Amino acid sequence: MIRILIVDDHPAMRTGLTAVLRAEPGLVPLDAAASAGDLWPTLNRTKPDVIVLDYHLPGDDGLVLCRRIKRQVPSPAVLLYSAYADASLTIPARLAGVDGLVSKAAPASEIYDAVRRVARGERVLPAISRELLDSAGEKLAPDELPILGMTLEDTPLAEMAATLGVKPNEIAHRIDRMIKRLKVEVPAPARSS
Amino acid sequence: MTLLLMTRLLAAGVAVILLVVHRVTPHDPELIALTIVYTAGSLGVLTLVPRLQLSLAAWLVDSVAALALVVASEDWRSPFYILMVTTLILPATGLPFRRALVWGVAFALAYLGVAVYTEVDADTLESTIRLETIATHLMVPLVVVLALAYAADVLERLRGERLRAERLAVESERQRIAWELHDSAKQRVHAAHLVLSALHGQVSGDQGELVAHALAELRAAGADMDTSVAELRTPLEGRSVERLLGERAAELAPVSEAQISVRGSLGELPAHIAAHVYRIGAEALTNAVRHGAAQHVDVVLARNRSSASIEVCDDGRGLPPIRRPGSNGLRSMRARADTIGASLSIGPGAGGRGTRVSLSLPTAPDERS
Numbered sequence: 001m002i003r004i005l006i007v008d009d010h011p012a013m014r015t016g017l018t019a020v021l022r023a024e025p026g027l028v029p030l031d032a033a034a035s036a037g038d039l040w041p042t043l044n045r046t047k048p049d050v051i052v053l054d055y056h057l058p059g060d061d062g063l064v065l066c067r068r069i070k071r072q073v074p075s076p077a078v079l080l081y082s083a084y085a086d087a088s089l090t091i092p093a094r095l096a097g098v099d100g101l102v103s104k105a106a107p108a109s110e111i112y113d114a115v116r117r118v119a120r121g122e123r124v125l126p127a128i129s130r131e132l133l134d135s136a137g138e139k140l141a142p143d144e145l146p147i148l149g150m151t152l153e154d155t156p157l158a159e160m161a162a163t164l165g166v167k168p169n170e171i172a173h174r175i176d177r178m179i180k181r182l183k184v185e186v187p188a189p190a191r192s193s
Numbered sequence: 194m195t196l197l198l199m200t201r202l203l204a205a206g207v208a209v210i211l212l213v214v215h216r217v218t219p220h221d222p223e224l225i226a227l228t229i230v231y232t233a234g235s236l237g238v239l240t241l242v243p244r245l246q247l248s249l250a251a252w253l254v255d256s257v258a259a260l261a262l263v264v265a266s267e268d269w270r271s272p273f274y275i276l277m278v279t280t281l282i283l284p285a286t287g288l289p290f291r292r293a294l295v296w297g298v299a300f301a302l303a304y305l306g307v308a309v310y311t312e313v314d315a316d317t318l319e320s321t322i323r324l325e326t327i328a329t330h331l332m333v334p335l336v337v338v339l340a341l342a343y344a345a346d347v348l349e350r351l352r353g354e355r356l357r358a359e360r361l362a363v364e365s366e367r368q369r370i371a372w373e374l375h376d377s378a379k380q381r382v383h384a385a386h387l388v389l390s391a392l393h394g395q396v397s398g399d400q401g402e403l404v405a406h407a408l409a410e411l412r413a414a415g416a417d418m419d420t421s422v423a424e425l426r427t428p429l430e431g432r433s434v435e436r437l438l439g440e441r442a443a444e445l446a447p448v449s450e451a452q453i454s455v456r457g458s459l460g461e462l463p464a465h466i467a468a469h470v471y472r473i474g475a476e477a478l479t480n481a482v483r484h485g486a487a488q489h490v491d492v493v494l495a496r497n498r499s500s501a502s503i504e505v506c507d508d509g510r511g512l513p514p515i516r517r518p519g520s521n522g523l524r525s526m527r528a529r530a531d532t533i534g535a536s537l538s539i540g541p542g543a544g545g546r547g548t549r550v551s552l553s554l555p556t557a558p559d560e561r562s
Contacts, residue, residue: 010377016384020391083375083383087484104383105415105524107390107408131449131483 002119005048006032007039007065008081009057013104017052017081020108027115036060043069048076049119052111055082055089063096063179070097077118081111087126091136092182095151095175100124128152139181147174194246197282198236204275205232208262211272218267227265228276231258239283247287256280256300260307269308270326277304281334285341293345297338301331371425379418386411409531416469416528424468434459434471434503435494441475442492449482451507457494459501462556469529470552473537474503476522477550481507487547501556508547512539526550 004021006029008014014032021029030046033039036059043051051069055062066078079100080093093101099118102111114124137145150160161168208228212221235255238245245251259277266273284296308327386408393404429437435458442453462470474492481490487509495502523539530537535554542549 010380010384012381012384013387016388020387023391083379103524104380105386105412107393108387109390109394111387129484130486 002027002050002115003046003048004029004115005039005042005046005051005076007035007051007057007062008032008054009034010054013054017111020111021052021115024108024112027112036065039065043072043076050077050079050115052079052081052115055080061183063092063098063183064176066093066096066098067176067179077121079111079114079118079124087129087132088135089183090126090128091132091148092179093125094128095148095179095182098125101126136182140178144174144178147171148178151175194239194243196286197239197279200282201232201236201276201279204273204279205229207275208272215272218265220265224262224265228262228273231262232276246283252280252284252287252296255283256303260303263304263307264311267311269304269311269330274330278334278337281337282341285338286345288342290342290346293338293342294335297335297342300334300338304334305331367425367428371422374418374425375422379415379422382411382415382418386415409528412524412528413532416525417532419525420465420468420472420529420532423472424465429464429468429471431464434462434467434474437471438474438478438492438494441478442490445479445482451482451487451490451509453478453482453490453492455492455494458496459494459503460496462501466533466554469533470501470503470535470554473526473529473535473552474505476526477503477505477552480522481505481509481548481550484509486510496556499555500553502551502553504552505550506542506547508542511541511546511548530554 004027006014006017006021008017011034014034018029018032021027030048031042033042035057053062053066053069057065060068062080062082066080069075069078077099078097079102080089080098081102081104082089083104089101099122100114101124102114117124136148140148146164147160150163155163157168157171161171164171205228209225212225212228218224235258239251256277259273259280262273263269263271263277271277281297281300285293287293288296305327308330389404389408389411393401393408396404435455439455442455446453459467459470474494478490478492481487487507490505490507493504493506495504526539527537530552533554535552537550537552539548539550541547
């Protein structure tokens with residue numbers, strides 16, 4: 001049995017996803033949160049195995065939220081669920097500690113599969129191509145490249161800090177900055193006048 | 194022009210009355226006839242050919258003609274003075290502020306010339322009065338030009354401001370619609386697609402086909418919305434597909450080692466079809482450059498009597514045997530092709546190398562060919 005928490009700001013998506021996950025044997029949706037604010041109390045109460053997390057949320061986006069979720073010990077697996085799920089999201093997703101990436105246009109079977117795999121500890125992310133790495137490299141500072149490299153090789157934070165001779169906190173800060181620079185821009189709504 | 198019409202008729206009236214009441218020259222009747230003919234003629238021509246209202250040559254002809262009337266009246270204290278001042282209206286409202294001032298000064302100098310030319314000797318007291326009168330005669334054109342040029346300048350600026358405000362309003366409205374489409378309607382379509390897709394595979398036979406059909410429709414609706422959102426955010430604005438693909442290629446060129454060429458033309462397409470075709474072509478091009486590790490990417494567009502086609506070929510590593518998880522691009526290309534009734538084929542390129550994406554859509558005959 002895999003216990004799942006859903007985070008999506010859109011009510012239709014929350015109810016749809018809950019119904020679809022409930023219909024699949026072995027998957028148990030526990031609750032659905034509409035925002036980062038709703039997430040924390042629910043997370044502490046339910047202790048899910050997998051969080052299905054919308055990328056685009058009001059306030060902090062899915063990547064920022066994922067960073068914070070992953071700071072918890074033990075942390076649930078995070079499946080990023082996005083309308084913008086293309087390969088260019090892969091590197092920022094890896095940096096944020098995302099375990100899987102699924103498009104909102106994908107059929108239910110793909111989500112079932114992804115949920116099961118991340119719950120087993122697998123990664124469901126597109127392979128990172130040379131081109132993707134090159135274009136990410138152009139957006140980052142030279143001293144950030146080793147952090148990217150070690151993250152992609154799953155080096156633990158403490159080891160990274162030891163190798164680079166800086167405090168783990170400093171590394172975490174840098175990773176936050178790197179994510180901010182690399183993430184896919186979601187167009188903002190027009191300011192109401 | 195209304196201002197010119199009114200003041201010139203008034204000025205001509207004043208000139209005619211002065212000529213009738215005072216004997217000014219020995220040839221007053223001819224001058225009256227000339228005034229009427231010139232006033233009617235100049236106003237008629239300027240009204241019928243509005244282009245001339247902004248023509249430097251027309252302004253010059255008008256000024257010289259009025260000046261000639263002043264000279265013909267043999268004294269600079271002429272019944273034609275006001276008529277002469279009306280020739281300033283068009284240049285003062287048509288020229289930028291500084292040039293209008295230059296025109297006004299030139300006018301005053303020309304009038305001074307006429308005054309010197311037509312001056313007759315007289316005694317000292319008269320000279321003083323005369324000096325004052327000539328000063329007034331020279332100042333009036335400057336005041337007229339200043340006032341008109343200032344007013345015209347303010348009007349022009351107001352018009353510009355209003356245009357800008359309208360453009361901004363349209364722009365923010367587009368962004369708002371795009372946002373609502375994306376944030377609300379599309380989320381519901383995604384949700385409906387997701388729920389229905391859970392049924393797929395559980396029902397079989399005719400009902401299974403119905404579900405598959407509904408799923409395809411929902412995917413197409415999603416793709417339609419994507420295109421509308423993209424079109425609302427960065428509209429094609431009537432630019433051709435080949436030009437936009439060329440621009441996309443130029444954007445991609447600096448971040449890739451591939452040589453990209455875009456050839457051929459699709460001719461005229463209805464706007465929403467062109468939008469879908471462009472987004473399919475752009476996605477294929479981007480995939481080839483980003484994921485295909487290609488050395489060459491060729492985009493060929495063609496149009497004949499009954500169909501239009503785009504082919505994007507690269508010599509890269511080809512399609513991955515298993516779809517990349519989370520990849521949305523191919524799915525949305527197919528859904529877009531469905532929406533516009535085009536056929537899309539994606540497969541290995543010639544000789545099994547690279548990738549070949551080809552889109553073909555039936556069209557009405559191109560009006561240009």
